[in-house]
Amino acid sequence: MNTFKLLLFACALSATAYGQRPGRVYLDSLLQTTARNYPLIKAKRLQSQSLQQAVQLQKNGVIPMLTASYQADYATYNNITGMIYPQYIIPISGPPSKTNVSSAVPGSAAALSLLWDPFTFGQRQTAIDLAQSRAEGGKAEENLTVFRQQLAVINAWLDYSLDLSLIRVFQQNIDREAYHLKQAQSLASSGLRPGTDSSTFHAELIRARIQMLAFEQRRDSTLSVLKELAGGQLPPGLPADSSIFGHLPIGMARQSAAEHPEISLQNTLVKTDELTLSASKKSLLPKLSFWGTTYARGSGVAADGSVNSSDGWQFQRYNYGIGLQLSVPILEAFRQKPLFKQQRLAVDADREILNQTELRLQTQVEISNSALEKAIAAAKLSPEELHAARYAYDAMLSRYQAGLTNYDDAMQSLLLLYRAEASVKMSYWAAWKALLGKAAYEGSLDVFLNPYGK
Known part of the structure; x- marks a missing residue:
């Protein structure tokens, strides 16, 4: 019986490990590291904590x-x-x-x-509410900073994954060019092809290896940027994740615009200005x-x-x-009247900024939905391009070996195949980028993370 329970437990662990691929597990760890270590996020967190202490300070006014x-x-x-x-x-x-x-x-x-x-006739409670609103604003600003930084990390992670994938594609292209060089040398030795073909293939191979160095330099630069965005330290066990090139994303249902961290921050600014006005009016009380x-x-x-x-x-x-x-401040109401008008106008201005923010995000959500739809459609077509390019390459390779075509046609088919292979990777990458854009404007990383790594 105990053996059966252990077997069930092992199966459950296996299912969990299968459901969370290494790339997704590492990305989750990377996002947690970013939220914990990035200096700007730490600064916002400390500022938020200081504003919480201001709330307690106002509450201590009763002492x-x-x-x-x-x-x-x-x-x-x-x-x-x-x-x-x-x-x-x-x-x-x-x-x-x-x-x-x-x-x-x-x-x-x-x-x-x-x-x-x-007894303060409501003045102390208003001061507490105002301090609490400022603390909520500090927390909202911290959440927005974390959200934006994690978006930047995911964006760099996608770029790094693309660089790794393109390096593998380019390495396959180098291997094909090396094969063509040996083939051209063999055909030239047998007199079926001119000797210039082998020299030209050799030059193309050297050029490809030089380009590979540029690809590797770009990969290293992207990794350095990713490390900086994560706070200067990456979690151990960086995987070569290729899961985004194995399936296309599925867009989630649209989240409420009120959930966006930017909307939350703007709401707290409106609330803070309203409480500032209320506190100013309460100063007229005895x-x-x-x-x-x-x-x-x-x-x-x-x-x-x-x-x-x-x-x-x-x-x-x-x-x-x-x-x-x-x-009793008898004449204070007349002296403070312009201040009340100023603060009321500030409240109205913040409300209009909130309306503008909601309008902008709504527009961007519509644009991102369209971009995601078109990116997925393009990615679904790219394998057809690759299939046609591979068929043309195989046919051209047979014709070249039989001496029925020239070097230029062979190189054209080789280049076409390489571009098609790279196009598949880039189209899948673009689809995931479009999903990330949708997540950015809807204000929820789950829009991206839930489909990722499955």
């Missing part, structure tokens, strides 16, 4: 402010009766003095002060604050005016108090 302080001074104590606006001037406590005394005395004080705003204090003071000047400097370092009087304060 009272409790401040402990101590001060010591050495100053004169000349005072006078009358009102004074205290900005830039440190007032003197105590009764007015009859004369000016130039001698200074020490003084000290310690205090514990409490300020609490438990403010209610509760306060409490206890403090002690010491002075080198006694109540009768006598001076004892050592008493300034000791606390002599103690006080406490509690209270509340209600403040």
Whole structure:
């Protein structure tokens, strides 16, 4: 019984491995590596986390402010009766003095002060909502950055797969040219073909090998770009994936435009501007604050005016108090009126940008659907071209061996076969590229990933 269960488990693992081809498994790992390591994505993630901390900061506004302080001074104590606006001037406590005394005395004080705003008439909650909206915007920007970067990685991955496939095609062409060179040399030795044919085939073979070096350099460059886009490090076990050249993609049903990361980001911008306007209007509401204090003071000047400097370092009087304060900004509405209009216009502008974004994406989805349909249709025709080119090449090869045709016709059929083989690869690659474009404008990588690797 246990053996039977193990057999079923092994079959399940085998089915899973078959359903996920190495290329798809590696691409998933590559996308995860990109999201984890790419510096710009890491920067956006850190910015998003910092905005989350701003939300907690606003929530902490309900915590009272409790401040402990101590001060010591050495100053004169000349005072006078009358009102004074205290900005830039440190007032003197105590009764007015009859004369000016130039001698200074020490003084000290310690205090514990409490300020609490438990009721803010909705201002605190609006500030929390605004911070939360900004955090959502940071997360939406992070998601959009990840989405765009992963699109760029998949695009480079397709280019790399094409380069590998074209190198294999070109290598087959080199092998055919090497075969033709040996054949031409044999036919020239037997007098069936002129000796110039072997020299010309040899020149073509050398030219093809030089072109192969250019193909390999392009492959290496594409791989370097892929490595950069993934954050400077590729997962181990890079496969030579050719799955995209074995089957054509199947387009998925259109996703909702609201799911696009760009739409999500624009929605958060509209919401943030609306909450900014709401917070500005809430600033017109009254403010209610509760306060409490206890403090002690010491002075080198006694109540009768006598001076004892050592008493300034000791606390002599103690006080406490509690209270509340209600403040109403009466004229603030008139002063802030242009600001409200400015913020309302900003909200309307962001809504129009949202409408423009939705319109652009909708248009691009329609274009990408048409491009995908035509790319798939072209890819389905390319094997027919290859079949015809191979038939023509085989026929021309037989005629050349029999001495019934010349070198130019043989090279033309060889070139036609090479182009047809490359055309099949490029047409399949173009179909997958078109599907990637569809995924980009619909805002979902699953549009591409679900058909890929099956």
